[in-house]
Amino acid sequence: MDIARRWFGKLRLKEKHKPSSKKESTPTGKEGSKSPLNEEIPSAATKQKVEAAKQYIEKHYKEQMRSLQERKERRNMLEKKLADSEVSEEEQNNILKYLERKETEYMRLQRHKMGADDFEPLTVIGKGAFGEVRICREKSTGNIYAMKKLKKSEMLRRGQVEHVKAERNLLAEVDSNCIVKLYCSFQDEEYLYLIMEYLPGGDMMTLLMRKDTLTEDEARFYVGETVLAIESIHKHNYVHRDIKPDNLLLDRNGHMKLSDFGLCKPLDCSNINEKDFSVGNNYSGALQSDGRPAKPKRTQQEQLQHWQRNRRMLAYSTVGTPDYIAPEVLLKRGYGMECDWWSLGAIMYEMLVGYPPFYSEEPLSTCRKVIMAFSLTCAIVLGCNCLVTSK
Structure with a gap:
């Protein structure tokens, strides 16, 4: 290091005292003036890439450095415990060498880049719009997993990239025993892979088809575990939007776990007020000629401000299964996390009765029943409010 410093010092000294052989000239041929700089100013995209690389x-x-410090602390703690225990010095060295070897193997596994070649594909258990789910076996350990294989070109063509990102982020962020675990994710030029927990107990739909109805105790048990699962994703400001019996899976011990987060959406709930979801506050007290509540009149500026305020706090896409879809989703007026609780209520009804509450042979008829029930509920609530106000 000292040799390099002396060498650089001599080089700077030579450059400083070196006489200039040629005079600087401008492109027009005039001597004595400096030439303009030909360096290009970096674009905003380049600056963002540089900043991202710097942060990475x-x-x-x-x-x-943190990992190295933690390893040193663990080693010191272990050496102190071994010194306090009645263990010979030779045995202490053997224990330390064994643990060092184990830690080296663990660090090597962490650096290993996972790929599709590390898994042996087995039976296909489900297919979707742009992918499939199959059982696979890890070649090194023999463990069984569920591999979700998504085709990138179809994801881009259907505009589902954000949904897939939201699903992956939710599975990575939420640590709950009530949702399916994500072990790792990787990709190649054509596919995206999600390696998830395999649940051999089937789904709630299969259970309902086999038993027709459940007892109150059974329904209470499964609904309670589903409530915990929904609450765990709501705490991280995600709305599932597709709660249905097909997405409630059972593990080998019969416990319920929530799966399929392809339609989940992250919401910014930091500024949500109760009036954003209250029926009484969304309508004025006046009624239209047909008896329906009249919408409050807003100016164009107020409508723009309302949209800008709610576009990150609410969802507007009509997604879900008609038998379990919430009315606010169908009305496209904006909805939040409450739509998942409506779906759970419909599932609980099906568990006890044997069919969904608004079932119809035609999906459009089912949607009409849902909206009709919502309209009747609004009319009853507004009627009760009017009676209380008059008294």
Whole structure:
């Protein structure tokens, strides 16, 4: 290091005292004036890439230093415990060498880049719009997993990239025993792979088809576990939007776990007020000629502000299964996390009665029944409010 410093010092000194052989000239041929700089100013995209690379490198080395510090602390703690115990010095060295070897193997596994070749594909258990789910076996350990294989070109063509990102982020963020676990994810040029927990107990739809109805105790047990699952994703500001018996899976011990987060959506709930979802506050007290409540009149500026305020807090897409879809989803007036609780109520009804509450042979007829029930409920609530106000 000292040799390199002396060498650079001599180089700077030579450059400083070196006489200039040629005079600087401008493109027009005039001597004595400096030539304009030909360096291009970096674009905003380049600056963003540089900043992202800088943050990535800083984060990487911070994690490396933190990991090294934690390893040193663990080693010191272990040496103190071995010194306090009645163990010979030779046995202490053997224990330390064994643990060092185990930690080295673990770190090597962490650096290993997973790929589709590490898994042996088995039976296909489900197919979707742009992918499939199949059982697979990890070649190194023999463990069984569920591999979700998604075709990238179809995801781009159907505009489902954000949904897939939201699903992956939710599975990575939420640590709950009531939802399916994500072990790892990787990709190649054509497919995206999600390696998830395999649940051999089937789904709630199969259970209902086999038993027709459940007892109150059974329904209470499964609904309670589903409530915990929904609450765990709501705490992270995600709405599932597709709660149905097909997505409630059973593990080998009969416990319920929520799956299929392809339609989930992250919501910004930091500024949501109760009036955003209250029926009484969404309508004025006046009624139209047909008896329906009249919408409050807003100016164009107020409508724009309302949309800008709610576009990140509410969802507007009509998604879900008609038998379990919430009315606010169908009305396209904006909805939040409450739509998942409506779906759970419909599932609980089906568990006890044997069919969904608004079932019809035609999906459009089912949607009409849902909206009609919602309209009647609004009329009853508004009627009760009018009676209380008059008294």
